[in-house]
């Protein structure tokens with residue numbers, strides 16, 4: 001409530017003005033109506049239908065990801081994740097995995113091929129979930 005002497009705003013139930021110390025008339029707190037819930041967009045509908053169009057193709061993301069792990073993520077807009085996966089894959093998968101396979105005359109494949117399959121499986125599964133959760137971006 002506003003003080004009638006100095007105009008300072010005070011808490012509704014304040015007995016004295018915090019601006020000038022004047023005694024404030026005892027008065028019940030004004031019944032301020034809460035904003036009507038209907039003024040908010042309904043929960044779970046972040047985008048109004050028709051105002052957006054998917055701009056990216058899931059198939060392109062999958063193809064890029066299969067060509068080189070991480071590329072699909074970069075295409076999907078997760079540049080940081082994509083670069084991390086890409087760098088990890090180049091170092092571990094290509095710079096270590098392939099030399100190990102060559103040095104062991106192919107025996108290393110018993111270890112590196114399953115690792116590569118797991119790496120691809122995890123990355124593609126997570127990329128799929130990421131894109132499915134964003135139907136407004138990916139078609």
Ligand SMILES: [Zn+2]
Pocket residue numbers: 003004005006007008017018019020021022
């Ligand atoms: Zn006052």
